[in-house]
Amino acid sequence: MKGYVHVYTGNGKGKTTASMGLMVRALGHGLKVYMGQFMKGQRYGELDTLEKLGVLVERFGTKNCIISPEHVTDLDLVKAREGYKKVEEILLSKKYDLVVLDEICVSTYFNLITVDEILHLMKIKPKETELVLTGRYAPKEVIESADLVTEMKEIKHYYNCGVMARDGIER
Amino acid sequence: MKGYVHVYTGNGKGKTTASMGLMVRALGHGLKVYMGQFMKGQRYGELDTLEKLGVLVERFGTKNCIISPEHVTDLDLVKAREGYKKVEEILLSKKYDLVVLDEICVSTYFNLITVDEILHLMKIKPKETELVLTGRYAPKEVIESADLVTEMKEIKHYYNCGVMARDGIER
Numbered sequence: 001m002k003g004y005v006h007v008y009t010g011n012g013k014g015k016t017t018a019s020m021g022l023m024v025r026a027l028g029h030g031l032k033v034y035m036g037q038f039m040k041g042q043r044y045g046e047l048d049t050l051e052k053l054g055v056l057v058e059r060f061g062t063k064n065c066i067i068s069p070e071h072v073t074d075l076d077l078v079k080a081r082e083g084y085k086k087v088e089e090i091l092l093s094k095k096y097d098l099v100v101l102d103e104i105c106v107s108t109y110f111n112l113i114t115v116d117e118i119l120h121l122m123k124i125k126p127k128e129t130e131l132v133l134t135g136r137y138a139p140k141e142v143i144e145s146a147d148l149v150t151e152m153k154e155i156k157h158y159y160n161c162g163v164m165a166r167d168g169i170e171r
Numbered sequence: 172m173k174g175y176v177h178v179y180t181g182n183g184k185g186k187t188t189a190s191m192g193l194m195v196r197a198l199g200h201g202l203k204v205y206m207g208q209f210m211k212g213q214r215y216g217e218l219d220t221l222e223k224l225g226v227l228v229e230r231f232g233t234k235n236c237i238i239s240p241e242h243v244t245d246l247d248l249v250k251a252r253e254g255y256k257k258v259e260e261i262l263l264s265k266k267y268d269l270v271v272l273d274e275i276c277v278s279t280y281f282n283l284i285t286v287d288e289i290l291h292l293m294k295i296k297p298k299e300t301e302l303v304l305t306g307r308y309a310p311k312e313v314i315e316s317a318d319l320v321t322e323m324k325e326i327k328h329y330y331n332c333g334v335m336a337r338d339g340i341e342r
Contacts, residue, residue, distance in 0.1 A: 006184070007326075008185055010324070012321035012322065012323075013177070013189075013319055013321045014179055014185055014186075014189035014192075014321045014323065015185075016192065017188070017189040017190075017191070017192025017193050017195075017196070018184075018185035018188040018189040018192060018323075019188075019192065020188070020191065020192030020195045020196070021185075021187065021188025021189060021190065021191030021192045021195075021217075022188050023195075024188075024191045024192075024194075024195060024217050024220045024221060025188065025191070025215070025216060025217040025220075027220045028215070028216030028217045028218065028219045028220040028221075029216040044196070044199070045196060045199030045200040046192075046195050046196040046199040047199065048199045049195045049196075049198045049199040049224065050195060050199075052224075053220065053223075053224070143326065143327070146327065147327065148184060148327055148328055149325075149326035149327040150183035150184045150185045150323050150324065150325060150326065151183065151323075151324040151326050152183075152185065152189075152321050152322075152323055152324075153181070153321065153322040153323075153324050154320075154321060155178075155314065155320035155321065155322050156314070156317065156318065156319055156320040157319055
């Protein structure tokens with residue numbers, strides 16, 4: 001069965017959570033799931049649940065909350081480099097049925113990952129693996145090459161950028 | 172802590188999965204979670220995972236795939252009525268921290284649930300409970316009363332209405 005490439009982008013809520021829902025679905029069918037999270041360093045409660053379910057979760061961010069390209073530190077860059085190498089290995093290993101690369105789209109906006117690198121990951125994806133890419137500002141070349149693209153559009157929101165994020169709901 | 176009302180609507184992929192991701196997050200923090208699914212009767216693999224995690228899942232649909240209001244049968248109506256009564260009880264019981272009412276928005280489009288009924292459920296929601304409403308065609312009154320609204324906008328999709336839905340990915 002051919003695996004597709006999904007993109008969840010846009011400024012609205014629901015991109016990472018949609019990918020987590022896909023994981024729940026895949027796990028219900030006994031599939032093997034991997035999630036690599038770019039730009040996230042803090043430990044969120046959701047990871048306990050995912051790990052309990054057998055998802056391998058790896059994180060390639062720092063505790064730094066990046067809100068513009070000028071906020072990027074050397075450590076953020078090192079972590080993103082490590083992450084890219086790691087997810088490349090994961091895809092080449094052909095061990096996973098569903099691979100989620102959380103926040104990889106927005107990582108291009110912050111110059112942590114290049115567009116060509118994402119296109120390379122899409123290209124080396126094993127034929128049957130489902131690949132999910134999340135994050136704002138998905139580059140147009142990524143959208144063009146993907147099979148399924150959803151824009152999460154913010155209609156209403158009560159807070160911005162992690163301020164007031166509540167345990168159990170936003171993290 | 173105040174609980175908010177989220178709406179995930181629009182024609183794109185990711186509405187139900189976003190609500191499942193919120194459940195994973197809430198469960199990671201030890202919260203109690205309920206999901207009532209309108210218009211869904213088939214048993215999907217994801218339910219095994221959610222039930223294993225301790226989510227109470229109830230379904231108020233039939234096996235009928237409703238694609239227009241003319242496709243609604245008496246049984247669909249009876250099931251939706253039962254569902255409405257049930258989720259009203261669930262909210263009044265104050266037992267759950269997160270209550271997801273999947274596909275309740277599109278249920279208004281098919282005349283299975285009225286807009287006033289959704290507004291009533293939003294009104295009786297316990298102050299601290301997080302309420303998540305999903306489905307296309309969210310009525311404008313519901314959007315106006317909600318705290319967080321995301322429109323999932325389809326940019327690209329390779330199939331429609333359940334045809335070719337693949338186990339582990341779409342169900």
